[in-house]
Structure formats: structure tokens, C-alpha cells
Amino acid sequence: MTSPAGLPAIERLPYDLARIRRDFPILKREVGSGAGLVYLDNAATSQRPVQVLAEITRFYRDHNANIHRGVHTLSVEATELYEQARAKVARFIGAAGPREVIFTRNTTESINLVAHAWARKFLRPGDEVVISEIEHHSNIVPWQMLRDERGITLKYIPMLPDGTLDLDYARTAITGRTRLVAITAMSNALGTIVPLDVIVAQAKAVGALVLVDGAQSVPHLPVDVQALGVDFLAFSGHKMLAPFGIGVLWGRLPLLESMDPFLGGGDMILTVSMERSTWAEVPAKFEAGTPNVGDAVALGAAVDYLTALGMDAVREHERALTGYALRRLADVPGVRIFGVPDADRRGGVISFELEGVHPHDVGQVLDTKGVAIRTGHHCAQPVMLALNVPATARASFYIYNTTAEVDALASGLEDVARFFGVR
Amino acid sequence: MAESGLLDDLYREIILDHYRQPRNRGAAIEPTCSADGANPLCGDQVRVDVALVDGVIGRIAFSGHGCSISQASASMMTEYAKGRTAAEALRGVDAFQQMMLTGEPPEVDGFDDVAALAGVAKFAARVKCASLAWKTLAQALAEGGGQVTTDDGSR
Numbered sequence: 001m002t003s004p005a006g007l008p009a010i011e012r013l014p015y016d017l018a019r020i021r022r023d024f025p026i027l028k029r030e031v032g033s034g035a036g037l038v039y040l041d042n043a044a045t046s047q048r049p050v051q052v053l054a055e056i057t058r059f060y061r062d063h064n065a066n067i068h069r070g071v072h073t074l075s076v077e078a079t080e081l082y083e084q085a086r087a088k089v090a091r092f093i094g095a096a097g098p099r100e101v102i103f104t105r106n107t108t109e110s111i112n113l114v115a116h117a118w119a120r121k122f123l124r125p126g127d128e129v130v131i132s133e134i135e136h137h138s139n140i141v142p143w144q145m146l147r148d149e150r151g152i153t154l155k156y157i158p159m160l161p162d163g164t165l166d167l168d169y170a171r172t173a174i175t176g177r178t179r180l181v182a183i184t185a186m187s188n189a190l191g192t193i194v195p196l197d198v199i200v201a202q203a204k205a206v207g208a209l210v211l212v213d214g215a216q217s218v219p220h221l222p223v224d225v226q227a228l229g230v231d232f233l234a235f236s237g238h239k240m241l242a243p244f245g246i247g248v249l250w251g252r253l254p255l256l257e258s259m260d261p262f263l264g265g266g267d268m269i270l271t272v273s274m275e276r277s278t279w280a281e282v283p284a285k286f287e288a289g290t291p292n293v294g295d296a297v298a299l300g301a302a303v304d305y306l307t308a309l310g311m312d313a314v315r316e317h318e319r320a321l322t323g324y325a326l327r328r329l330a331d332v333p334g335v336r337i338f339g340v341p342d343a344d345r346r347g348g349v350i351s352f353e354l355e356g357v358h359p360h361d362v363g364q365v366l367d368t369k370g371v372a373i374r375t376g377h378h379c380a381q382p383v384m385l386a387l388n389v390p391a392t393a394r395a396s397f398y399i400y401n402t403t404a405e406v407d408a409l410a411s412g413l414e415d416v417a418r419f420f421g422v423r
Numbered sequence: 424m425a426e427s428g429l430l431d432d433l434y435r436e437i438i439l440d441h442y443r444q445p446r447n448r449g450a451a452i453e454p455t456c457s458a459d460g461a462n463p464l465c466g467d468q469v470r471v472d473v474a475l476v477d478g479v480i481g482r483i484a485f486s487g488h489g490c491s492i493s494q495a496s497a498s499m500m501t502e503y504a505k506g507r508t509a510a511e512a513l514r515g516v517d518a519f520q521q522m523m524l525t526g527e528p529p530e531v532d533g534f535d536d537v538a539a540l541a542g543v544a545k546f547a548a549r550v551k552c553a554s555l556a557w558k559t560l561a562q563a564l565a566e567g568g569g570q571v572t573t574d575d576g577s578r
Contacts (some may be wrong), residue, residue: 033429136426360465360490360552368430376465390466390488419434421443 007087008305017319019402020309023049033368037406043188043216043349043396044374045238052241055301059294062118067293068267068284071188082293085300086283091234092303095250102249102256102286103296107215108138110234110249113286114211115142117259117281118232119180125151128178130208132194133159133386134187137379139213143182153177161314162192163339163346167198178208185217189380189394190339191322191349193221199228209255213241219398220318222311225250231384237295241302246295249286256282263288273400289292306399314399319399325350325406332413334422338387348397351378354413356422359393365416371409432542432550434491441536442491447501449474450484458560460487460571463552467493471559473504480504480512485556492540493550497556507533509564516561523550 013019019025024047031037039047055260059081065074065084083214087098095101104110119129129143133156147154155178157170174181181203186193196212203210211232217223218233219240225233232255236248251259261268262281265288270278306314323343329335334355340346354362359375366373377384384391393407454472461468467489474482483504485497500519504512518529519537526545529537543553562571 123442131502309538358490360486360492360549364549366547377463384466420439 002048007091009086010304012310013308015313016310017317017400017402017407018313020049021402023051023305024400025050027400031372032368035368038369038371038408040395040397040401040405040409041372041374042398042401043239043378043394045244046219046241046398047400048241048243049305051305052243052298052301055241056294056298059297064294066290078293081297082291085296085303086359088300088303089248090250092307093218093250094226096226096253099282100250100253100256102251102283104234104247104249105245105248105292106236106238107136107213107234108246108247109214110140110232111139111211111251114182114232114251115146115232115261117262117286118255119146119152119256120150121260123150123152123179126153126177128153128154128155128175130173130178130181130183130203132155132157132165132183134165134190134194134380135165135182135381136188136213136380137381138215138217139182139184139206140382154339157183161384162341162382163187163192165192165194167195170199170202174206176365178203180209180211182211182213184213184215185223186220186347186349187380187383188216188349189341189378189383189392190351191346191396192198192339193217193345193347196228196230204229216347216349219306220313231255237299237302241305242299243295246292246299249392256286259286261285261288263290267291277372284384309399318397321344321401321403321406322346322348322350324403325395325397325409328406328410329413332410334415334417335365335413338389338392348401349394350396351392351394353389353392354416354422357416357420359391361392361420362413363414365419366409366412368410369412370417371405371412373409400413429545433546437536437539438493438495441495441498442509445485445494445498447484447505448494448498448551449486450482452482452484452545454484455562458534458559458563459564460555462489462555463494464553465490467552467555469493469497469556469559471497471499471500471563473563475509477479478510480507480509483560489555490549490552492543493552493555496553500539500556500560503537504560505535514560515565516557517527519557520554523554530564 026047051371063077065078067079086101090098145152155173158166160166200210209231212230214233214235218235229275233250238244268285268288270280336353363375376391452474455475457472459470469487472484483501518531523544528541538552543549558571
């Protein structure tokens with residue numbers, strides 16, 4: 001990893017689960033009728049460590065001002081902190097430089113930015129965008145809207161029954177007319193890790209760009225955009241220890257420079273007259289209006305926290321925990337697990353059903369035992385259709401989860417089955 | 424599970440009874456009006472078929488799938504509605520919606536079992552589940568029937 005000038009190196013810490021858990025005070029709270037919290041809804045949003053909470057407070061207490069063009073001390077400091085956070089994110093994902101990092105609200109906004117600023121400028125009727133059946137709605141709907149507006153062709157790589165993608169079909173779906181392959185690196189509904197190397201090779205063979213939805217992968221897997229060979233990467237801060245409302249679009253600099261602006265307004269212009277305007281340089285061109293400075297700075301702290309743990313260690317922790325959970329849940333009578341049965345090919349996300357009990361009821365009863373899971377379609381209705389289920393229950397892990405928490409989930413599910421009289 | 428009084432408020436025995444042994448589910452009737460209801464966020468779906476005879480609900484049936492609350496509520500709704508006039512049934516729908524707001528069972532004739540759902544009001548995420556069949560009944564009784572959704576776009 002290259003270290004941009006001015007950024008302090010991050011000292012690597014051993015993976016000490018007890019110490020990590022102490023950094024998250026919320027994990028000590030009780031819910032419902034006095035049960036200790038077992039937070040297994042990390043694919044929806046992570047918890048935040050004291051280091052990130054302290055950074056938010058520190059920014060507003062000591063450095064708060066609007067950024068850019070201010071001559072006073074606070075504005076200069078706030079600008080430096082904001083740009084330093086950009087550099088931290090760039091280093092974290094292996095960007096060529098901080099200018100390739102655009103701050104947005106979230107993954108959804110990042111993908112929409114590409115759909116508006118790149119696709120509307122460069123795509124013509126008949127051009128193809130290829131997505132997959134396991135995408136989150138945020139990587140489906142913007143392309144459907146673009147298709148309906150601009151007459152592009154939208155194709156998708158189907159899901160196989162085990163939750164992986166039909167890569168043979170991908171070979172035929174990605175053609176000489178394909179201009180963009182927009183694909184998730186990890187399914188939020190099933191945890192499937194997509195073999196991006198295969199998809200990128202197919203896309204590059206026909207000269208198509210690749211946009212990766214990294215909402216689930218960047219928080220949980222080592223990600224290096226150079227090694228991946230992709231062109232855009234979208235992700236959200238709130239799933240990786242940072243606050244809500246801050247997200248990232250990474251893009252290759254020449255690509256970003258070729259694009260039109262997204263939103264118009266302050267900060268994204270070079271000059272404005274009553275007749276016309278000219279655009280600021282990247283990344284300011286894509287950051288119209290006052291940005292979410294405080295949360296961007298806090299994202300920098302979150303990235304530092306993850307860097308100190310090491311993303312390889314984060315992945316190994318979750319791989320081991322997921323393997324344990326797959327074995328443990330398989331032993332619970334009536335539990336049916338969706339997706340690949342192999343922790344090497346899935347992230348820390350386990351979608352399942354308990355035979356005879358609706359996922360809503362599973363989640364409700366688990367909540368009384370302090371176990372927080374998500375139930376529903378997980379903003380991936382095509383996956384539910386492919387599985388032929390209306391909804392699933394989903395447990396998802398992060399850096400602080402333990403095997404004891406998996407045990408609490410498993411024994412909770414046994415109680416649910418008893419409660420509804422299905423066992 | 425006796426340790427959780429809150430849970431017992433939600434899953435009253437009479438509710439679980441309707442869930443396990445739903446009344447008027449999938450009954451074959453010749454409907455004069457019907458409606459489909461959906462709660463897209465949780466995947467609940469219900470269809471309500473009504474056979475009106477001289478303004479009175481002679482027969483009623485529901486089908487679909489969903490959580491215990493939505494299915495039990497649909498079962499109770501059919502028991503409540505059968506034999507009542509359309510106008511009276513619509514007043515029952517209003518009373519049910521009011522119960523979901525207040526958590527208080529209303530003084531309504533025929534709400535004996537239905538009153539057990541009052542505890543759902545404490546669980547904001549489940550009110551949509553309980554309301555679905557009732558909204559769908561109102562839609563079926565409205566002119567022409569049609570579709571109804573509890574999804575107001577909120578999360």
C-alpha cells in the first residue's frame with residue numbers, strides 16, 4: 001500500500017476480540033426484557049467504535065467550519081481534515097491518488113452518480129449494461145431508469161440455485177455491445193462472494209468498464225482497486241464503522257475527468273456568470289454544495305481503525321465465524337440455509353428460513369432474547385424470486401461478533417421452533 | 424418463553440390458534456367482489472374474496488401467505504365480517520385501524536377474538552402485518568375491488 005504524503009502510517013494491532021468489543025459500548029447494552037444485545041444485523045449497518053464517535057465530537061468541538069475558500073483558521077483546519085480523510089480512503093482501497101475519491105451520501109448515490117454523469121453522456125441506444133440477479137436494488141433500479149429513458153439494453157447474469165452467478169452465461173451476456181458491467185462484489189442477501197477476476201476479464205475482453213458495488217465487500221474483505229482492475233467502486237461508510245450519510249465513489253481519474261457533473265451548485269464550479277458556468281476539477285466537480293465534512297472525517301477514523309486490524313485479519317475472523325455458524329445452524333432442526341455452504345466463497349452473511357415459521361416471527365421472537373437479525377427481502381427481491389421465498393431471515397457478522405453469539409442465535413432458533421409448535 | 428410478557432402481548436394464544444388453524448382460508452366461494460393486498464417490505468400477500476347477497480357478506484374467504492400476525496388477523500377478519508352488512512364491516516375496518524393506533528380494543532360487536540390483536544400496536548413494525556387483511560377487505564367492498572398495499576414507501 002502506498003502512503004500519500006502527509007498521512008501517518010497506521011500501526012498494525014493484533015486481532016484481540018475482547019479489546020475490539022470494548023471499543024463498542026453499545027454491545028454491552030440490554031434490549032427487550034433484559035437480554036444482552038447480540039447484534040447480527042451488520043449487513044444493514046455496523047456499530048461504531050469509540051474512536052469514530054470521538055472523532056465526530058472532536059471535529060465539531062475543535063475544528064468545525066465550512067471548508068474550502070475560508071481564510072480563517074477553523075476553515076483551513078476543517079479543509080485539511082476533510083482532504084486528509086479523502087487520502088485515508090484512497091490509501092485504504094489502493095487508489096492512485098486522493099482525487100479519485102469522491103464523497104457521496106452512500107453506495108446508492110455513488111451508483112446513481114455514474115448512471116447520470118458517465119452513462120448519460122457516453123451511452124447510446126442499443127449499448128448494453130450488464131448487471132446480475134443478485135444485485136441490491138440500488139444496483140438495479142438506476143439502470144432500469146436509464147434504460148427506460150435512454151433506450152439502452154439492460155441484461156443480467158442469472159443466479160444459480162446455490163446463490164452463485166452463472167459465469168458460463170456471463171460469457172455470452174457480455175458482448176461487443178457491452179459498455180458497462182455493474183456488479184456486486186458480495187451479495188447482501190446471500191453473502192455470495194462474486195469472482196470479480198472472471199467478470200473483469202470478460203468485461204475487459206470486450207472493452208467494457210466495470211463498476212463494483214462494494215457496499216458489502218469494502219467493509220469485510222481486503223479491496224485493492226488496482227489489483228481488481230475495475231473502473232468504479234461504490235461503497236458506504238455506515239457499514240464499515242463510520243456514520244450514516246457518508247459514502248464513496250472511487251473512479252479512475254481520466255474517467256472521472258471525462259464525465260459531466262452530477263449535481264450543479266456551489267463548490268462544483270470554476271466560474272459562474274449569468275450566461276454559463278465552467279466546472280471545477282475532480283473531485284470537486286462531483287461534490288456540489290456543502291459536503292458532509294464531519295462524517296467524512298469520521299470515515300477517515302473508521303478506515304484507520306480497520307487498517308490497524310488489517311483487512312486480511314478481518315476477513316479471516318469472519319470466515320472462521322461464518323464457517324462455525326454454517327455448521328452450528330445446520331444442526332438446528334428445521335433450519336434451511338440459502339446460498340453457498342462454503343465459508344471460503346461467502347462473506348459473513350447467512351440467509352436462512354426456519355421451517356413452518358415466517359421470518360418476521362423468527363426475528364420478533366429472537367429480539368426478545370436480544371438477538372438482532374434482519375428479516376424480509378433485504379432490498380434484493382429478484383433473489384427472493386429466484387429462491388421462491390417471500391422473505392428470509394438473515395444473520396450477518398462483523399469484526400466484534402463471537403462464536404458465543406452464534407450459539408445464542410442457534411439456541412434462540414430452537415426456542416422459536418418450540419414457541420410456534422413446529423418442533 | 425414465559426419470561427417475556429411483551430412477547431405474550433403480541434403472540435396471544437388466540438392469535439396463534441388462528442395462525443395454526445385459520446378460518447375461511449382458501450374456501451371455495453363464488454365471490455361477487457375481491458381484492459389483493461400486499462405488504463411488499465415483508466412479502467405478505469393476501470387475497471380476500473367476498474360473496475355479497477343483498478348487501479350482506481354471505482361468504483368470505485382469504486388466501487395468501489405471510490407471518491403469523493398477518494395470517495391470524497386475516498382469519499379473524501373473515502370471522503368478524505361474515506354475516507355483516509358491507510357498511511357494518513367497513514365500520515369494523517375503521518375500528519380495527521383505530522385499535523392499531525391506540526392499542527385499546529374498541530367496544531365493537533364481534534371483536535371478541537380480534538381484540539387480542541390490540542397488543543400489536545406496541546410493535547410498530549408489525550402494525551402493517553395486522554392491518555393488511557382489513558385494508559384488503561375495505562378495498563374489496565369498495566366499488567370494483569382491486570389492489571391495496573400497506574407500503575407507504577417508509578422503511
